[in-house]
Every structure is written in C-alpha cells, then in structure tokens.
Amino acid sequence: MPDPTHPLDRRHDAAHHRMPPSAWVYLMGAAVDEHTARWNTARYAELPLLPRVCVDVSDVDTSCTLLGTRLDHPILLAPVALQRLFHPDGEHATLAGAAAAGTLPVISMESSVSLRDLSGAGSPPFWFHLYVQRDRGLTRELVARAEDAGAEALVTTLDTPVAGHRYRQQAAMTQLPDGVRRANLPDDADPRLAGGCLDPSVTWTDIEQLASATRLPVVGKGVLHPDDALRACAAGLAAVVVSNHGGRNLDTAAATVDQLPAVAEALAGRIPVLVDGGIRRGTDVLKAIALGAAAVLIGRPYVWGLATDGADGVRAVVDLLRDELATAMALCGTPRLELVDEKVLAR
Template sequence: MPGSEEPERSGGLPALAEAAAKAHAALDPAHWDFFAGGAGEERTLRANEDAFACRRLVPRVLREVGEPDLAVDLLGEPLSMPVLIAPTAFHRLAHPGGEAATAVAAAAAATVMVVSMAATQPVEEIAATGAALWFQLYPQPDREFSDAVVRRAEAAGCRALVVTVDSPVFGRRERDRRNGFLDLPPGLACENMRDGTGRVRDVVMDPALGWAQVDRLRAVTGLPILLKGVLHPADARLAVEHGADALIVSNHGGRQLDGAVSTLDALPAVAAAVGGRIPVLVDGGIRRGSDVAIALALGASAVLVGRPVVWGLAAGGTDGVRAVLEALRADLRDVLTLAGAPRPGALTPDMVA
C-alpha cells in the first residue's frame, strides 16, 4: 500500500524516530512517499544509512576534553554546530508553516538553512525570519531566467549559492509514479520559479549542464558557490580548478541515480582530492551524533540533514524542527566527549574503523 513503508529503517536518535513516526501518521501517504522515497529500487537510499552502520568510532582517552566546543566557521559563516539544514522541496506539504517555520528553527539553532529552489514559499518571505540562508539552484536551460533567480536570492540576503550538479534529468522515483504524485496540490507552487509576469515556471533539469555554466554563475554572482552532488574525486579536482568555494558530497538522498555510491563511501576520496583547499560537506543518511562525528573524521567540514528536518516539521512545525536539531546537537556533544575530541576539527581518520 502507498505510504506503508516503515517510517525509518534504522530509527536514529529516539527524537528523530519519534518525529518520523508522527510524520508518517500525519502526512498524506503520497506526500510521505515523496519525502521518504528514493529512485529505482532505493538501493542508494538504503546504502547511505548502511554506510554509517558499517563504521565504528575508535575513541581516544585521557584527552582532557571538558565541554566540547561544537562551533565551526564555514565560508565566513559562524555556526553553533557542524550541522546544516539541507535543501528539501515543498515544506508546505509537510506543515502549513512551510519553509519559514523551518527557518525559524534554524535561526534558533544558530545554523544555516539551505533554501530549495522548489520551496513553497518565496525566498524573501523565508529570509524575513532572520535565519542565515543559502540558496539551492538547479541551473535552468533558460540562462537569463536562471540568472534572475540567482540575483533574486542574492537580493533577499542569501549568503551562498548551492548549485545542484547531479540532476541532468529527474531520477525515476517509483513511489511517486505508483501514487500518481506528479504535481503540487492546488494552492501550492514553487514560489521561487515565478517570473516577471507572475507565472510559475516548471523546474526544468538540463541534460546539457556543464562546467561552462559553473563559470557563468561565477560571473553572475559574488556569492560563494558550492557544488552539490559531487561523488568522484576527478570532479572534485575540476571543481577546485573552476573556482568552487566548497563541495557537497551528495547523491541527492538516493533520489537520482539508484546504485550510486553512498556519500560516506565517496567522502574520503573526494576530501583527499580537494586536499584542504576548499571545505567539503556531506549529506545522506545522517541520523545520530555518531554519524556526524564519523563524517567529520573522514574529511567533512560539516554535514547537512534533510529528511529528519522534514519529519520534525511535519510532526510539530518549528518546535519539531528545533527538537530534531537539538537532539543531534546533544548527541554530538556526548559523542565528542566520549571519543576524546574537544572540537569537531579534532576528529581524524584514524578514529574510524
């Protein structure tokens, strides 16, 4: 039956598992499947979590850790912890408060929210919450419209541009096909896709997307540019050559190429290829503080979480998102203390087996 899948395979933290269960009960089954599902047989979706389950922390002892300091600085952005909110579409499907409700929780947690181009509220309305925002972009075949979206996000106060590069076409999402979920319900729209006439354009994937578009964006905006969706170390090296300010190791939450490598498995080689020249972030399958710590130890500067935030939003609006973020913060603090790491940067590859 649509929507009958278990809320979370591995459960994660109790607070996250509880949020997932409440979201599963509250959401329309087709909307649950949209948020929870992946592409194809969902092998990559499962692999993202499984990769963390296969790793073990090797703690250091007698390190005089005291109270760990979770704060990090990322592209000039001071964050209270190395956990950001990943771009996810259609927040008003999960809760009437939509992306603005999520942003209020991000501001309370002193972290960054990456606003999806496919948000159901305009970026200006989300920015009015005072949250630190980055903006996610699917470069559109209509380059002038794409440039206009970037300028709009910049004018709204977004502090970086996250360019999704792993989506030349839409992934084959079987749950959505089965449910006939092809469009938003009446009254909802991708508000950042409105053009100068007020018409809402479709988000169009561009199979001709190449490095020239990355170069073009550099000429369009002065914002830092992060490339999201890098898994191969050769592409990481090219990204540095083309002036990317940071990378996000991502397989789109298992929603694009089914059978792609898990993000955690790809992370060490990408980090090695970058060699510390720019920050490397990672998303996909992060459900506990230990997952965050493992990713940091293997080369990530920070992580992004997507589905757990949506579960929190569906379960309790702003308060639900805040509960998810604070559960991750508390768990990460305990993990760092027990692992012998006074701060995120003290985690090293030899502390993971």
Template sequence: MPATDVLPGKRLSLADVEREAATVLDPVHADFFAGAAGDESTARANLAAFERIRLRPRVLRDVSARSLATSLLGRPNSMPVLLSPTAFHRLAHPAGEPATARAAEAAGVTMVVSMAATTRLEEVAAHTTRPWLQLYLQPDQDFTRHLVRRAGRAGYGALVVTVDSPVFGRRERDHRNGFHDLPGGLRCENLVDDAGVLRDIVMDAGLTWDAVARLRETTDLPILLKGVLHPDDARLAVEHGVDGLFVSNHGGRQLDGAIATADALPGVAAVVPQGFPLIVDGGVRRGIDVVRALALGATAVGIGRPVLWGLAAAGQDGVREVLELLRTELDEAMALCGARSPGELGPDVLAPHLSAPTGGTA
C-alpha cells in the same frame, strides 16, 4: 497535513520523530518525502555506510570543556550541521519554509533553501540570517540570473548548485501514487517570473563546466556544487574556482546504485585543498554519524528528510527538536571519542578496516 502541533510521548531520536511524522502526513506526501529512485538501494546504502564505520576513541583527554561551534564560508555555525535543501515544506506543515527557517535561526545553523520551495525566497530569508539558495541551472539563463539577483538582494550567503540531475530520477512511489503536482493552493513560489507566470524546473542535460564559469561571472556569492561523488569531478570543481562541495547522491533520489556518500567522502576529501568546505549529506541520523563524517574529512553534514519529519510532527518546534537531538548526541559522542571540538575529530578516531584472513576457505 497535520491537524496539531502537539503530539504525545517523548521523542528520543530522529527515528522517533520519523514515526510520529508518519502518523500525521498524508500517505502520498509521506511517500514523496521518503521515496528514492528505482529499488531505493542507494537510499538504504547511505544509512548502512555510516553504520559500518567503527570508531577508535581516545581516553583521558580532559573533555570537560567542549564546543561544537564551527564556521561555514567564514560565518559562525553553532555546530557542524546544516539543513540541506528539500522541496515543498508546506506539504509537511502549513507553516512551511518560514517555520523551518525560524528553527534553523534559533539553533544557530545554516538553512539551504530549495529552488522548489513553497514560499518565496525573500520571505524565507526574513526569518533567518544564514540562508543559502539551492539552484538548478536553467536553460533559460536569464531566469537563472533573475533568481541569483533576487538571492543577492535578499541577503543569501551562497548558491548551492545541484549538478547530479541532468534528468529526473525515476521515483516509483510517486508514479504509483500519481503524485505529479502540488495540491491546490501550493506552488513553487520561486518559479514565478516577473510576468507572474509559473515556470517548471527544467533539468538541462546539456550542462557542462562552462555553466559554472558563466554563473561565476554573474555573481560574487560563493558557489558550492551539490551532487559530487567522483574525485575527478572534485578536482575539476577546484580548478573552476568553486567555493565548496556537497558530497551527495540526492538522498538516493537520482541514480539508484550510486555510491553511498560516506563511502564517497574519503576519495573526494583526498583531492581537495586542506580546509576546503566539504559537506556530506544522505543518511545522517545520529550525532555519531556527524562524528564519522568529520573523521572522514567533512567540514559539516547536511540533513534533509529529518527536517521534514520534524516539521510534520510539530512545526517549527519539531525542526528545532531534530536539531537539538543531533546536538546532544554529537556532544556526547565527541566527548566519548576524546575530542573537545569538531576540529579534533580526524582519521585517528577511525578504526582500521579488518583484513580478511589469508588461506583456507570463507
């Protein structure tokens, strides 16, 4: 764990924050945060997919007055960025999830709290007014309902149900490092039941759309599904009354070889109603990536690993720095594209794909 919250030098990008985090993280924990499934090809593809997207900016549009503000599920967000759920923040820094929550609150953005947080969901909610809770629906439906009731009492604004994990993805870095349990003193606090027993997260390979219907009967909170990549699943989600989707491949940590999220986004956006909340995560590293995502049909983007890098590098201040770097880059990129607000970033700023010439040999 980091020995200090103050690091020398000036961090100009999320890549700088990543490099600094690597100097203070335990190498095993750094591998856990960075790693992905199999050959990690999907994690790399997430980055490459954003880089491939070229933009066609507009000019002479008077972008002197700009606003990044947007709304998510009817609540204001200072920019179209939120914190995707990530586990074990106290592996990155002793201040853990409460520090992340305070940074999110200061930045005016939504934090999605992981079911596998190392701090109780009630304590995290005490530090931010915009929390959502991520869930893996458990075979023990009573325990799922127990978590949902806790979230409602604690003021959570939505449930984010991860649906891309009927089984655990095979993450070879963790197997090589023998990293299977949290170090002493840390545990998944949300998994402690009323009897004080620490439960395991159980991936339920038997889940169907009926589980979404049962959850809807349990709560009035908005429900978003995380891990949707196929347009047919997006259609089914709308039919089942889901309130929003995360176009996500779990950061490449589940199915290696899955489509990159930026490549999946247009197909999903094409089949949901206009204005339907679509959040894309996986591979967002620059403000220009946010522009690209919005132009492809996203409502907002989620960031995961960069939050953990910021937390490791400088605690709460590091997470805030990550968010402010993205904010500055997004504002500049939006202006350079000729847009005054996120709502003005549509498909017209995307450069058309160049067709291969016909005839001859490649």
C-alpha cells in the same frame, strides 16, 4: 512506561502518521529499488568508533567556521522542495527552527514560499539553492533575487541533468496538489514533481559562468567522483557537497560516506567538503568529520520535525543531533572538532 525508541525514530513514525500519504512518499521515495537511499544510512552504522580515555573533555566545543561564518555546530539543513506539502508554514517554519538551533538552512529554489516572503530586516541567515535553468536569464534573475534577499551563499545541484526514476513517488503523486506551488518560479512553470526544472545541457562552462556572475560563494552539490571535485574547484566553486541526491537519482550509486574520503583527499583542503545523505545520529556527524567533511547536511530528518511540530520540531531535531555529536566527541577524546580525524575510527 517510557518509550525506548530513539527520539529521531519516533519523529519518523509521528511524521509518517501525520503527513498525507502522497507527501510522505514524495519525501521518502527514492530511485528504482531504493538501494542507495538505504546504503546512505546503513554504511554509517558499519563504521566503528574507537573511544579514548583519560582526556579532559570537560569543555566540548562543537563550533566551526564555514565559508567565513562561525557556526555553533557543523549540522546544516539541506534543500528540500515544496515544504508546504509537510506543514502549513512550510519554509517559514524551517527558517525559524534553523535560527533557533543555530544553523544555516539551504532554501530550495523550488520552495513553496517565495524569497521575498522569507527575507527582510532581521531575517535569519540562509543559503539559497538553485538548478541552472534552461532559460539562463531566469537563472540570472534567481541569483539576483537571492543576493537581494540576503542569502549568504548559493548552492547549485550538479548531479541532476535528468530526473531519476522514482517509481514510488510516481505512483503516489505526479502533479503538485492544489494550494502548493513553486513560489520562486513563474506561474506557468512545469507542474511535474520531477524534471520540469532541469537542463541536461549544463556543463562546467555554465558552472564557471554562474560562479563568476555573483558576489556570493557558490557551493556545488552532488559530487561523488574525486575528479569532479577537482573540476568544481577549478570552476571557481567555494565548496562541494558529496551527495547522491538522497538516493533519488541513480539507484546503486555509491553511498556518500564511502566516497567522502576520496573527495576530501583529492581536494586536499583547497575548498571545504560537505556531505549529505543518511545522517541519522550524532555519531554519523562525527564519522563524517573524521573522514574529511567540514560539515554535514541533513534532509529528511528535519522534515520529520517540521511535519510534527513546525519550527519547534526542526529545532528539536538539530538540537538532538548536536547533543549526540558533543557526547560522541567527549567519549572519543576529541573535545574540539579540529581534533577529529580518522583516528576516532577503528579501521
């Protein structure tokens, strides 16, 4: 008898079964009581859609343009560190799966495969993620490496001056396991899973300097407050990501979908707004676009695909969400993304 469970939920369960328990907790754990991580997903389900009828939706187009790049759909892959915890091919498989699915992955500064090994002639496009380091020279070196490797943008995390209290993670794994390392950082880098790469002294001045020191567009990840979005724009950032770090930093911080409209309204189209946190269905993507997002990023779901089937699993997860997005667009009478606005929501 066919399994009636949603395909992504089956991926979740299969990944849980396949991953080492410590790796699963590292991926799925969040801060303190983990309320925010749950809210991120739950709040999407509470937003009702309002279908429209008798609209020609024979040709649904999910494509979009983001920072000058034409994409098949608005679903990107968020940075996830140390992916060899989840699959032996790690970031190699994620990059290949993203290319097959027609999307852009954001490769973490804390990846378990070096930029040098991921790049080269014919390599798929990617963005590179980094934290501004205490050693500003190392920060400049990472930026230069990303430029040389062909990264098309930089994504810098703004919301993590210190690590949150992740009690589940700390109980399961506090040090990197043998055979897994942060391949882009010095060999003597802090082996802790959280906190070793952070600098609590970072201010907007540092972000302005980062944006002015590279020829790449810089995206600021971790904005929830509209005023911070305006500061990011003034600092020269090319886009912002509405994010609460997957609920991994400050528990009971607002769900990202709840803050998205205010951030989008404050920026008023000056720079693109992206959002992550809690995307589990194609309808969630549609709702995010309706509330002002130019694109979304998924994190844990594509890692479930990576853990179960490597590059093919990553591709399958993205394809599933894109297919669901296209169906939702058709049923809401919006065959192109530029037609999607708050009118698709029953507010």
